[in-house]
Amino acid sequence: MIRATSTWLTFKRRFQQICQLSDDTIGQNRLVYSPNWIAAQSALIHFGQQIGLTTIVDNYGNVYLDLPGKDNQVIATGSHMDTVINGGRYDGLYGVLGGLQALHELKERFGTPQHTLRLISFSEEEGSRFKTTFSGSKYYALQQTVPNLTDSDGVSFEHARRTAVSQLQALKNTIVKRPVIPASFTELHIEQGPRLVTSQDQIGLVSGIVGQRRFTVTVKGQSNHAGTTPMNNRHDALQTAVNMITRLERIAHQLSDSLTFTVGQLTVSPNASNVIPGTVCLTIDVRHADDSVLNQFEQSINECLNRVTDPLIKVTANRYVRDLPAAFDTTLLSQNEQIARRLGLSARVMVSGAGHDSYVMNQVSPTTMIFVPSEGGISHAPNELTHPADLKAGIKLLMASLHAQAY
Amino acid sequence: MIRATSTWLTFKRRFQQICQLSDDTIGQNRLVYSPNWIAAQSALIHFGQQIGLTTIVDNYGNVYLDLPGKDNQVIATGSHMDTVINGGRYDGLYGVLGGLQALHELKERFGTPQHTLRLISFSEEEGSRFKTTFSGSKYYALQQTVPNLTDSDGVSFEHARRTAVSQLQALKNTIVKRPVIPASFTELHIEQGPRLVTSQDQIGLVSGIVGQRRFTVTVKGQSNHAGTTPMNNRHDALQTAVNMITRLERIAHQLSDSLTFTVGQLTVSPNASNVIPGTVCLTIDVRHADDSVLNQFEQSINECLNRVTDPLIKVTANRYVRDLPAAFDTTLLSQNEQIARRLGLSARVMVSGAGHDSYVMNQVSPTTMIFVPSEGGISHAPNELTHPADLKAGIKLLMASLHAQAY
Structure with missing residues (x-):
């Protein structure tokens, strides 16, 4: 031995x-x-x-x-x-x-x-x-x-x-x-x-x-005075971003239990307590073992962009990572x-x-x-x-x- | 003349x-x-x-x-x-x-x-x-x-x-x-x-x-890997903040048309695309001519904090401005x-x-x-x-x- x-x-x-x-x-x-x-x-x-x-x-x-x-x-x-x-x-x-x-x-x-x-x-x-x-x-x-x-x-x-x-x-x-x-x-x-x-x-x-995709999303609204701008007259980039994140999280949950969805980065501009946010930049990281699930999710992101009907808010998404499973x-x-x-x-x-x-x-x-x-x-x-x-x-x-x- | x-x-x-x-x-x-x-x-x-x-x-x-x-x-x-x-x-x-x-x-x-x-x-x-x-x-x-x-x-x-x-x-x-x-x-x-x-x-x-109140809200969750942490195992500070903002915006809308509600500042930590946010700090600015409406809204903020049931997420709110109408x-x-x-x-x-x-x-x-x-x-x-x-x-x-x- x-x-x-x-x-x-x-x-x-x-x-x-x-x-x-x-x-x-x-x-x-x-x-x-x-x-x-x-x-x-x-x-x-x-x-x-x-x-x-x-x-x-x-x-x-x-x-x-x-x-x-x-x-x-x-x-x-x-x-x-x-x-x-x-x-x-x-x-x-x-x-x-x-x-x-x-x-x-x-x-x-x-x-x-x-x-x-x-x-x-x-x-x-x-x-x-x-x-x-x-x-x-x-x-x-x-x-x-x-x-x-x-x-x-x-x-x-x-x-x-x-x-x-x-x-x-x-x-x-x-x-x-x-x-x-x-x-x-x-x-x-x-x-x-x-x-x-x-x-x-x-x-x-x-x-x-898992396959992985990452996106940057930019929401451009109009920054304005938090006190003098009535709620129905706002083009608030952060509220738009918040609505989009809420919707995408729900969609991710519905698509697959094993789809991970992460908004890891989010920055607000001008980022002052008394100013309505004019611009928000955020990242989305989604991962799944099945690339077709990621395809479906990417389509949902694009549908989300199209749901923004305020002509003074522009939302763009850019995919910067696409790793196949x-x-x-x-x-x-x-x-x-x-x-x-x-x-x-x-x-x-x-x-x-x-x-x-x-x-x-x-x-x-x-x-x-x-x-x-x-x-x-x-x-x-x-x-x-x-x-x-x-x-x-x-x-x-x-x-x-x-x-x-x-x- | x-x-x-x-x-x-x-x-x-x-x-x-x-x-x-x-x-x-x-x-x-x-x-x-x-x-x-x-x-x-x-x-x-x-x-x-x-x-x-x-x-x-x-x-x-x-x-x-x-x-x-x-x-x-x-x-x-x-x-x-x-x-x-x-x-x-x-x-x-x-x-x-x-x-x-x-x-x-x-x-x-x-x-x-x-x-x-x-x-x-x-x-x-x-x-x-x-x-x-x-x-x-x-x-x-x-x-x-x-x-x-x-x-x-x-x-x-x-x-x-x-x-x-x-x-x-x-x-x-x-x-x-x-x-x-x-x-x-x-x-x-x-x-x-x-x-x-x-x-x-x-x-x-x-x-x-208008009377005005401003709050800082801090959400402390747990930052973690965006790929390896299943969705049902997360303590995501940003998702918690997003849910809270969505809820408070709806409450503000219901309380009074002339109540302004602004989340002007929001910062995420560590703010990396592939890391689940561990901490989010944000500000809330609310204004109304009737101080009792602001009282009601402040109560709603506190109720929102109590709705967070995940013991690994701590949410605190601190009022730092209270100007009477x-x-x-x-x-x-x-x-x-x-x-x-x-x-x-x-x-x-x-x-x-x-x-x-x-x-x-x-x-x-x-x-x-x-x-x-x-x-x-x-x-x-x-x-x-x-x-x-x-x-x-x-x-x-x-x-x-x-x-x-x-x-």
Whole structure:
């Protein structure tokens, strides 16, 4: 019997080492190409080298830790190393270090696999420093590069990228390349929502990612004196916006229980207590697994615009995001269902309401995701929490899944 | 027959001279104690001295132009010299120069009056520089002084006041004092609303000023991920606010046609398109001539707060303004009605939806107001406009009213 030196304590030590780079009271901060981010990716390379994995860094700072197999086919897992500003400890990092833990334990217990096992730590997924998201996985999978962008301090993406990545690539025994696309990709991630906690399941097996559309709506009325303008003589942009939001919320509710509808941003101009609002700008975010439901909702938005009959109020809507729903690989999904059952883990199949690197990877490889519960459904905040038992269950399932695929 | 040298052209020349102090494209800017304001009050003193009026300046920079009568009883008219930021040409200034025009013409046509006629140009009414309103009339009528305040550049009210007022008081032949309270006060002003234009009346005879209450409402829910949080698991502060506004608007409509209800300010936090709003702050401004209607509405606000049953959403309301309605003098009002009829002017009795210096003066003297139409109901903006025929009609009525009172 092989003695497994890679225990839960090893995972915890690695996890704490990276979390300690950030100030724990305000949350995790590993914005892409920042000093904390460089330190974290460097630490990961070090972890990989300690257990004899091949360490690869591409020109976007994606880190690949390979356990070479008997053939060149690659079975990959991973997630992203970056965080939102003042983020939580688990989003991204759990999938990176959980994946490393799985490779570590598989190597110790079963030795060289048939196919190469790869842990990927993507450089950036959150879009919290530059106005681009998934730039790591897009570079790897789709060979997409980021256009000319600057962060809020005026630092260009190119400058930040070159400076940071050169430090990783200068590390000893690091191979510089963009490696081949894997035969499959499995991402371990926290749910970031309350459904697993509510249903008391340990595992979410993700069948796909919702489609998403975002709109900006601008209501232009006429600002005027709040005291001297009679109610029947107003062209109040906020009242018009309020009526529209009320109507759209009702329509969203009627269309589908699983359609999410969010007005997250709303600004009023001139925004003075004694002035009737002249202009309101708001955003609408709607998500659903079925693109035809999103089509219907978009039509409802347009119908809402046409219901405004006051000629002195102009309402315009502009769609600025349209992401199609993604359906993940059904073979990997049912394989994971069987493994979960065998391991005695209570699992449910679910659709992800958030985007992930898997959305990108799914375009080039059979892809699946494994979710673990998020306490209170809280994410992107310092009080993000997944209990150790759930973290362990996710890693256990991932390891079994990778074993089934690679050995 | 006396030749009237004070013609419409004199009024227009004076009006243009003061308006030219501001950049006409961005609007009128005579914030209290600013260089433009000093120049305007100085010009007014000069106008008064040119036609032989006694010129008085008090310590707040209120300017009084007296046409001494055979006794010491004072019949006063006037308005304010200050403007909002980028304001219109007529708000305040029309009542000051229209009053001067009336005194000028009465002096030329009828000589010394029985009672002293006084034109008052109040220093400040708009509250656009310091967080205080009506400081001019409050100093004159109520002997109220302004507490320690600073403007947005950090200049204190006291420093600005002393510097500016000393320049006015240093002008030749200027008497420094706070003169006696008048036996009556009549303010000529633009309506700042659309009612006279709508009813096609030339004159509004103002019977009083609406009572006004302002509230801040804070809705604290829980911000969360817009994609991963199911609709039935949200504590959305904006949706709660939207429902409340919808309900209150309906209640306002049912309570009284003349109740104005305005949500002028609304801010969302964190205000990101993909985050469910955690906090919304908004203001409510309600006005009505009957204080009991405002009582009922305030009760409705409190009932709305209690309707929020989600224990994770806290709604609080705080009233920060409560101005009682003001009823103006009925004798002056019916006198002006009769005079308007005699002059062939179409007049309607109305309540003012905005506060004015008359609100303050009414607390110490029988007070009335004369409104003239505002094109499009627009005010506090560069495109504020009252047509010359209407300006003339207002001055004509004021002059006849002052004649009836003082001769």
